[in-house]
Amino acid sequence: MATTTADTAPWVHRRVEPNWLARFFDWKPFLIFICLLPAIGLLMVFLTYPLGLGVWLAFTDTTIGKTGQWVGLENFQYLMEDRLFWQAVFYSVLYTGIATIGKFALGLWLALLLNNHIPFKRLLSAIILLPWITPTVLSAIAFWWIYDPQFSIISYVFVDVLGWRDRYIDFLGSTWPARWSLIAANIWRGIPFVAISLLAGLQTISPSLYEAALLDGSTAWQRFRYITVPLIMPILAIVMTFSIIFTFTDFQLVYAITRGGPVNSTHLMATLAFQRGIPGGMLGEGAAIAVSMIPFLVFATLFSYFALARRKWQQGEGND
DSSP states (O other): OOOOHHHHSOOOOOOOOOOHHHHHHTOHHHHHHHHHHHHHHHHIIIIIHHHHHHHHHHTBOOBTTBOOOBOTTHHHHHHHTOHHHHHHHHHHHHHHHHHHHHHHHHHHHHHHHHTSOOTTHHHHHHHHHHHHHSOHHHHHHHHHHHTOTTTOHHHHIIIIISOOOSSOOOTTSSHHHHHHHHHHHHHHHHHHHHHHHHHHHHTTSOHHHHHHHHHTTOOHHHHIIIIIHHHHHHHHHHHHHHHHHHHHTOOHHHHHHTTTOSTTTTOOHHHHHHHHHTTSOOHHHHHHHHHTTHHHHHHHHHHHHHHHHHHHHHTTOOOO
């Protein structure tokens, strides 16, 4: 029987070209944008908008319940002549500098200790973390009780137990004792963050480096100076950057213990900005104080950037 050409021709599958909408949804930049959209939305709502609004308020005379007018640099000019503002700047720098040095000295010592093989190492690591995981307000209430002029446990030990003093210590009743008391509380709370972070860096150092140094007759100080410090320096710089930022912008600990007293002597820039902006009702002035903190935070961020650049150099890569 004769067959037709149509019956003997092989069947060929023809690919259907996707329309423009399907190609658009397969477009890589569009997919990246869709994946990042939730994060971008959260950043816009909880970070970019409050930051932008704060900068705008710093250049206005806005008060609570009243829409302000644009006043330019008037708020900043007033702050330049405000003695209390400069006192807050001084104490913020002092508070950050001494607390950061104290946290790193004790944190590095604990990290070096935990990096050795000691009994109950995991239990000690968990105990060290307690000050960091405890809510700040609870820590502040505990220190508020420790520093109480009448019921302080420190005063009780010094006066009633050891007999080293004849009267109780008024930790928070005068300027400098209150300042040093807040610095001590901040150091206690920040040590775990530094210790655990540096411990993670120490555990990345190969033991063979220390073994080779021992064979060469190096001392413990030489091993620490020429092996430990250079290899953890990038991590040390980054952790220090975060510690400076956290300490400089501290609010809860100071406000819960002293409220900026006595006589406004323990105000940080963050607590002073809150006091002027919310209880004082001067939103524009409070925002100006908060904006004045930005240069210090930019400096800490640049410090972190150069630490990362140093890390690239150590790995044999070029700096960007």
